[in-house]
Amino acid sequence: MREPPPLRDGRQEMPADTVEAIYDTLWATSEIPTRAPEGIERVMLAEDKLYVVLAVVLIIWFGLIFFLLRTDRRLDTLERELEDRIPEDHTPA
Template identity: 50%
Template sequence: MEESAQTIPDSLVSEGSISTAFDSIWANSDFPTAPLSQFDQIMLSEDKIFVVLAVLTIIWIGLILLTWRTDRHLDGLERRLDDGINDEEAF
């Protein structure tokens, strides 16, 4: 158990859940075949909750970027408006 815990995440050998039938299939296979990288170990820990965090973070950053672009466009328009007013004053 100690040794297999290094390559197979706890989530793949859990028992007594709603998916026991599937569990037994996967627990008996040698899946996954390659040792997991550090990154994979983190992402697959805690029953893969960090994958949900990653997905939510992508959406959050995406919404920030869109708002950022809108903001920059508005900055440009404000500058144009100011320039126009200054031109009128100059005359």
């Protein structure tokens, strides 16, 4: 097993040409885990980790839905309150 090259103190010098060059300096020589993924990783690492993106999008979607439902509840309360204040004879039949 090869040790990754030691990092110097402070900022890394960054060859700014390509994406590959940047990542090669950091990771090309380090060990990539080869152990078979277990549990949740078996799902999330499949398809080149595409399901991680799906999970992130779903978190945002469900978070916004939850918040929208709370706004809905506030409108329900307001509607009930307004109805209480409208005089009887103005209520449509």
